[in-house]
Amino acid sequence: MSALSVDAEPSQSSAAIAWSAHGELEVLSFDLGGERFAIEAVLVREIVDPLPETRVPGAPALVDRVVNHRGRIVPVADLRAAFAMVAAPPGAESRLVVVELTLDDETLLLALRADRVHEVVTLAEASSEDAPSVGVRWPRAYVRRLVRWGDDVLVLPNLAAILARALGGAGVSE
Amino acid sequence: MSAEDPAAAFRIEARELLDQVEQALLDLTHRLDDLTLVDAVFRGLHTLKGSGAMFGFDALAAFTHHIESAFDRVRKGRARATLELVATVLAARDHMRALVEGDAVPREGEAILARLAAAVDGPAAEPVVPTQSAVPMASAAGWHLSFRLPREALVHGINALALLDELRALGDCSLVGRRDTIPPLDQLAERECHVTWDVTLRGDVPRAAIDDVFLFVLDDMELSVAPLARLDPTSTAAEAGAGVDAAGEAGRADADRPAPDTFGARQAARVAQGELVRVPAARLDALMDRVGELVIAQSRLSQLAGDRHDLPLRSVAEEIERLAAELRDTMMLLRMVPVASLFGRFRRLVHDLARETGKAIALETAGESTEIDKSVGERLFDPLVHILRNACDHGLERPDERVALGKAATGTVRLAAHQAGGAAMITISDDGRGVSRARVRAKAEASGLVAPGEVLTDADLLALIFHPGFSTAATVTSLSGRGVGMDVVKREIERLRGTIELVSTEGVGTTITLRIPLTLAIIDGLLVRVGAARYVIPLAAVEECLELSVEEDQRSLGRSLITLRDRLVPFLRLRELFATGGEPDPYQKIVVVSTGRERVGLAVDQIIGSHQTVVKALSPFHRGVGTFSGATILGDGAVALILDVAQLVARGQQAEAMEQAA
Numbered sequence: 103m104s105a106l107s108v109d110a111e112p113s114q115s116s117a118a119i120a121w122s123a124h125g126e127l128e129v130l131s132f133d134l135g136g137e138r139f140a141i142e143a144v145l146v147r148e149i150v151d152p153l154p155e156t157r158v159p160g161a162p163a164l165v166d167r168v169v170n171h172r173g174r175i176v177p178v179a180d181l182r183a184a185f186a187m188v189a190a191p192p193g194a195e196s197r198l199v200v201v202e203l204t205l206d207d208e209t210l211l212l213a214l215r216a217d218r219v220h221e222v223v224t225l226a227e228a229s230s231e232d233a234p235s236v237g238v239r240w241p242r243a244y245v246r247r248l249v250r251w252g253d254d255v256l257v258l259p260n261l262a263a264i265l266a267r268a269l270g271g272a273g274v275s276e
Numbered sequence: 277m278s279a280e281d282p283a284a285a286f287r288i289e290a291r292e293l294l295d296q297v298e299q300a301l302l303d304l305t306h307r308l309d310d311l312t313l314v315d316a317v318f319r320g321l322h323t324l325k326g327s328g329a330m331f332g333f334d335a336l337a338a339f340t341h342h343i344e345s346a347f348d349r350v351r352k353g354r355a356r357a358t359l360e361l362v363a364t365v366l367a368a369r370d371h372m373r374a375l376v377e378g379d380a381v382p383r384e385g386e387a388i389l390a391r392l393a394a395a396v397d398g399p400a401a402e403p404v405v406p407t408q409s410a411v412p413m414a415s416a417a418g419w420h421l422s423f424r425l426p427r428e429a430l431v432h433g434i435n436a437l438a439l440l441d442e443l444r445a446l447g448d449c450s451l452v453g454r455r456d457t458i459p460p461l462d463q464l465a466e467r468e469c470h471v472t473w474d475v476t477l478r479g480d481v482p483r484a485a486i487d488d489v490f491l492f493v494l495d496d497m498e499l500s501v502a503p504l505a506r507l508d509p510t511s512t513a514a515e516a517g518a519g520v521d522a523a524g525e526a527g528r529a530d531a532d533r534p535a536p537d538t539f540g541a542r543q544a545a546r547v548a549q550g551e552l553v554r555v556p557a558a559r560l561d562a563l564m565d566r567v568g569e570l571v572i573a574q575s576r577l578s579q580l581a582g583d584r585h586d587l588p589l590r591s592v593a594e595e596i597e598r599l600a601a602e603l604r605d606t607m608m609l610l611r612m613v614p615v616a617s618l619f620g621r622f623r624r625l626v627h628d629l630a631r632e633t634g635k636a637i638a639l640e641t642a643g644e645s646t647e648i649d650k651s652v653g654e655r656l657f658d659p660l661v662h663i664l665r666n667a668c669d670h671g672l673e674r675p676d677e678r679v680a681l682g683k684a685a686t687g688t689v690r691l692a693a694h695q696a697g698g699a700a701m702i703t704i705s706d707d708g709r710g711v712s713r714a715r716v717r718a719k720a721e722a723s724g725l726v727a728p729g730e731v732l733t734d735a736d737l738l739a740l741i742f743h744p745g746f747s748t749a750a751t752v753t754s755l756s757g758r759g760v761g762m763d764v765v766k767r768e769i770e771r772l773r774g775t776i777e778l779v780s781t782e783g784v785g786t787t788i789t790l791r792i793p794l795t796l797a798i799i800d801g802l803l804v805r806v807g808a809a810r811y812v813i814p815l816a817a818v819e820e821c822l823e824l825s826v827e828e829d830q831r832s833l834g835r836s837l838i839t840l841r842d843r844l845v846p847f848l849r850l851r852e853l854f855a856t857g858g859e860p861d862p863y864q865k866i867v868v869v870s871t872g873r874e875r876v877g878l879a880v881d882q883i884i885g886s887h888q889t890v891v892k893a894l895s896p897f898h899r900g901v902g903t904f905s906g907a908t909i910l911g912d913g914a915v916a917l918i919l920d921v922a923q924l925v926a927r928g929q930q931a932e933a934m935e936q937a938a
Contacts, residue, residue: 154913154914154915156809156907156914156915156916156917157809158894158898158901158904158917159853159854159855159856159901159903160854160901160902160903161897161898161901162897165895165897165898168894168895168898168907168915169915170909170913170914170915172569173565173566173568173569173572173909174565174892175892175894175895175907175909175915176895177895177897177898205896206896208896210895210896212895265897268897269896269897269900
């Protein structure tokens with residue numbers, strides 16, 4: 103499938119960060135598995151309470167659940183699977199961040215798991231840097247930039263690269 | 277919603293016009309003398325040129341002008357319609373299409389125009405006398421005309437006065453408006469045209485010149501023309517009758533092609549007739565989603581109402597249930613389109629295939645009014661192209677072979693559709709050489725699909741054609757044999773939840789029958805529970821349900837076969853397949869499903885009941901998982917996955933094969 107080519111080079115374009123002319127970017131930040139992630143605010147459609155989930159047997163662990171979100175069947179992505187984090191049951195503050203993405207020329211809704219959702223913040227390009235090649239336990243291609251925000255470091259994940267592996271149902275092994 | 281972009285609206289219109297032109301051209305290849313068809317092509321081109329210029333498609337307008345001029349010469353009898361001309365204009369049509377879409381190669385256009393000039397000005401360009409009408413073509417003394425414009429003429433933007441002026445320009449002309457056809461004042465619609473005109477036109481005017489004046493209204497108007505010299509009462513009536521007949525015939529032949537004047541008039545005509553509304557497919561899909569949600573909300577309401585002893589609430593819930601069901605059915609109808617549009621696209625394919633292969637091929641179609649869901653039609657296109665190519669390329673013999681066999685030199689490919697219950701049946705048959713069993717067998721043995729000498733029933737042998745990687749073509753041509761075999765077609769049809777069957781008699785021909793559900797949007801399903809999760813099995817595939825006895829359950833732990841009426845049927849434990857975990861229910865149920873001849877049992881914990889289901893597509897993450905064809909939302913709002921029976925049967929067969937090998 104053509105999906106395989108996604109992390110080879112087109113991810114360059116989708117991985118590019120649309121900093122504004124002033125070098126700023128509005129993001130929604132959320133906690134997951136002990137890290138703080140940030141997703142471009144323009145992608146976010148809605149933040150909802152956890153919904154009843156249906157497991158899709160045989161699907162890759164990253165997206166092995168679907169939920170009914172306002173009559174649409176939306177896959178749930180658990181970024182913990184990509185970042186080698188331990189899965190844990192949802193807590194009182196768990197939410198689903200529903201984002202709209204374009205993958206392989208197809209626009210789709212995706213619900214991202216979050217342990218806790220923070221506010222929308224404006225990040226500065228000046229305080230961002232590339233992920234270091236040592237000292238992190240996750241694949242480098244999965245992170246676009248690390249951005250300092252107060253005392254925290256926010257991870258801007260490369261959703262296209264992370265999801266590319268799961269496209270077409272790949273990752274099923276018997 | 278925003279107003280439509282005029283250029284986009286023109287593109288839609290232009291595609292439709294070009295399709296009409298193409299159909300008329302293809303008809304013309306069989307009836308080169310048919311002036312009605314020549315007129316239809318000319319009118320289409322003329323309209324395209326006019327509206328193209330109006331909407332700023334200047335290159336298109338300029339190019340179309342050349343083609344139109346060439347066709348005008350044919351229409352006026354100054355050039356002859358030849359197969360070469362039609363082929364050139366077909367190529368020109370493709371170029372125009374490219375111009376409309378904005379991906380044309382200018383050099384191609386020049387080449388086509390050069391070919392066109394050769395085709396029109398060639399030695400064949402002696403004047404021909406049109407054979408269409410019994411009315412004399414010329415009358416030195418002049419003509420007597422009586423005509424009444426179509427009622428909606430004014431609404432369509434036809435300027436009646438301009439028509440009268442054009443008539444006057446032809447010669448000495450006296451015009452009398454007859455008022456007897458005007459209704460009384462209280463019934464008069466001020467925008468309709470009621471007057472009948474009697475015209476005496478003196479001078480040496482060709483009959484065709486009169487028809488030219490009325491070119492764009494001819495199909496719908498009443499027109500009688502009689503030569504002036506013989507103005508005695510009896511012959512007038514006869515000639516007038518003949519004239520009306522001719523116009524009437526043209527009208528009938530063109531009934532499905534609206535008489536175009538300008539783009540605007542066509543739009544107006546459509547609205548005025550109240551026949552068709554153009555709606556973007558995305559809006560229909562959005563409406564479908566809302567209806568789906570409504571159905572789900574309604575079933576929750578029914579559930580709640582059923583739990584209470586509140587009669588008024590129950591009656592409202594029932595009312596809403598009925599309305600939601602009707603709304604859903606109406607919604608389904610909205611998405612249905614006749615297969616005619618699908619079949620129409622194959623005429624050109626067969627035409628081109630005939631030219632490429634040098635075979636004479638006639639395409640017959642039947643049942644074009646059979647309706648299928650729009651998205652089903654789109655997904656049927658590629659498989660049908662493949663089947664038709666096979667039929668033309670491998671099925672039909674070359675003309676000399678056919679004659680030697682005592683068949684007609686022209687091979688026939690027949691494409692037919694009809695509705696049978698909740699499914700559309702589409703048959704593609706040819707009268708070619710049929711499937712050579714010996715070659716299928718040789719090929720299958722060569723590729724190791726069957727052991728040499730293995731005894732196979734005829735049906736099993738033919739079924740090998742659908743086996744992955746199988747292709748019987750002795751020589752690989754450019755048409756088929758690109759490594760894509762009938763297995764791909766079969767998979768695509770099964771993905772549409774359809775079935776494919778092949779019947780073939782050697783030397784007589786092959787018939788392939790597709791059975792396709794009318795709609796993909798809703799299915800009747802059997803709701804089952806496996807562990808804590810619920811799944812939907814398409815009811816059409818379910819043969820029977822039975823309980824797995826404790827003994828049989830124990831016995832079959834090592835192998836997964838049950839005995840069903842003295843036949844061994846493989847079965848899959850869905851709990852294991854889906855890695856459900858936990859303890860199975862003590863009495864496992866088996867749902868036997870089939871695709872045509874192959875069966876497999878599915879062991880589940882509980883059969884909940886039948887359930888009509890709005891099918892939703894799976895996300896790209898789950899499409900490739902294989903065992904699910906879609907998903908649906910249940911009454912309580914939870915998502916249930918719909919099982920892909922074809923895939924499960926294939927797995928069952930694999931499992932059986934492995935056990936037999938062991």
